[in-house]
Amino acid sequence: MSNSDDESLRPATKLVQGGRRPEWTGDPRLGGGVVNPPVWRASTILYDNIADLKTRGHATHDKLYYGRRGTPTVWALADALTMMEPGSEGTLLYPSGVAAISAGLLALLSPGDHLLMVDSAYEPTRSFCNGMLARLGVETSYYDPCVGAAIADLIRPETKLIFLESPGSLTFEVQDIPAIVAAARGRGVTTMLDNTWATPLLFPAFRHGVDVAVMSLTKYVGGHSDAMMGSLTASKALWPRLRQATYQLGLSVSPDDCALMLRGLRTLDVRMQRHGENGLAVARWLAAREEVARVLHPALPGDPGHGIWSRDFAGTSGLFGFTLKGGDEAARTRFIDSLSLFGIGFSWGGYESLIVPSNPADIRTATTWSDPDPLIRLSIGLEDPADLIADLEQGFAAI
Numbered sequence: 001m002s003n004s005d006d007e008s009l010r011p012a013t014k015l016v017q018g019g020r021r022p023e024w025t026g027d028p029r030l031g032g033g034v035v036n037p038p039v040w041r042a043s044t045i046l047y048d049n050i051a052d053l054k055t056r057g058h059a060t061h062d063k064l065y066y067g068r069r070g071t072p073t074v075w076a077l078a079d080a081l082t083m084m085e086p087g088s089e090g091t092l093l094y095p096s097g098v099a100a101i102s103a104g105l106l107a108l109l110s111p112g113d114h115l116l117m118v119d120s121a122y123e124p125t126r127s128f129c130n131g132m133l134a135r136l137g138v139e140t141s142y143y144d145p146c147v148g149a150a151i152a153d154l155i156r157p158e159t160k161l162i163f164l165e166s167p168g169s170l171t172f173e174v175q176d177i178p179a180i181v182a183a184a185r186g187r188g189v190t191t192m193l194d195n196t197w198a199t200p201l202l203f204p205a206f207r208h209g210v211d212v213a214v215m216s217l218t219k220y221v222g223g224h225s226d227a228m229m230g231s232l233t234a235s236k237a238l239w240p241r242l243r244q245a246t247y248q249l250g251l252s253v254s255p256d257d258c259a260l261m262l263r264g265l266r267t268l269d270v271r272m273q274r275h276g277e278n279g280l281a282v283a284r285w286l287a288a289r290e291e292v293a294r295v296l297h298p299a300l301p302g303d304p305g306h307g308i309w310s311r312d313f314a315g316t317s318g319l320f321g322f323t324l325k326g327g328d329e330a331a332r333t334r335f336i337d338s339l340s341l342f343g344i345g346f347s348w349g350g351y352e353s354l355i356v357p358s359n360p361a362d363i364r365t366a367t368t369w370s371d372p373d374p375l376i377r378l379s380i381g382l383e384d385p386a387d388l389i390a391d392l393e394q395g396f397a398a399i
């Protein structure tokens, strides 16, 4: 039985309990244990004698073997993330979210296979498909994020995987994941979801039938903008293949970074609630401003994705977009440069608010982004939203 099958605890409790196994936090010889799995730094693992080396030296996982295969700090994070996805078998960790996505696609696709990739995907995900996957003979077709059940018409005999990202992290379309999963399941096609925006707290991917859930832990799980990591949480059927590929590629993560991620994970539930509330307060204020043409936030009634979001998601995170009415590049730049509480920078999900301009029209291929108004993305942090709103207000005055 995978630890994700334990349904007796609710998600917020799992965030607190996850990975704190007595064998990783204590030592019977010392008579007690500590709260957090300590940071086990290791390259070399020592064996008692040759007999021990022969037995433990063949361990595949969850036994000390060699640093690259992880130590209890690493296993504790993987264990806690698996626990958050009821129905999953296990979690693999990667040095970044991009590494998780690339390794997952590489593990599950072979020359001659066809991949359906959502047109709103994070740009480096597309870049991996158009670059390395194309070179290896895997063909990628991009599909409209709003395709829903009509994805069935795009599945070919050689289609092996459908990749989803919902909501899209620049343009915030909400995908009909249950409909896409149903179409994929019927044809034996694997589904892989970038669940970074929602995390399993707001969207438990396995409950919705997804086969592989990806997260950039760099964002909300880490939550403090000081560490990078990615994860793949996999079904029982795909777990051995993904683990083997990860071992073959030699991908491993630092136990120090895992300790940072575990620290972030413990407070994810309260942070997510606050990110969501603050984000909605700012989004509602923006929606009422005459300088704003559109707010791209699925939790706002009237957003094209609101119906599906309300049906499938348990809440909202703090990442969304808006367009400047009749604005141009110069107005967008003046607005962003005038803000003092919003950092200008990539990434998101940290405790501090961030802002970036984005240009989806340059990225799309299956769909057209025809909105003429410049788009801005906000990651709303844990500040008092009244201060953020005051900062944005003076930004509008600066345009």
Ligand SMILES: Cc1ncc(COP(=O)(O)O)c(C=O)c1O
Pocket: 096, 097, 098, 099, 122, 165, 169, 194, 196, 197, 215, 216, 217, 218, 219, 228, 229, 230, 347, 348
């Ligand atoms: C939706 C999404 N997925 C994946 C990633 C990649 O994560 P990382 O920066 O940890 O490689 C990002 C990064 O911005 C992202 O926005």
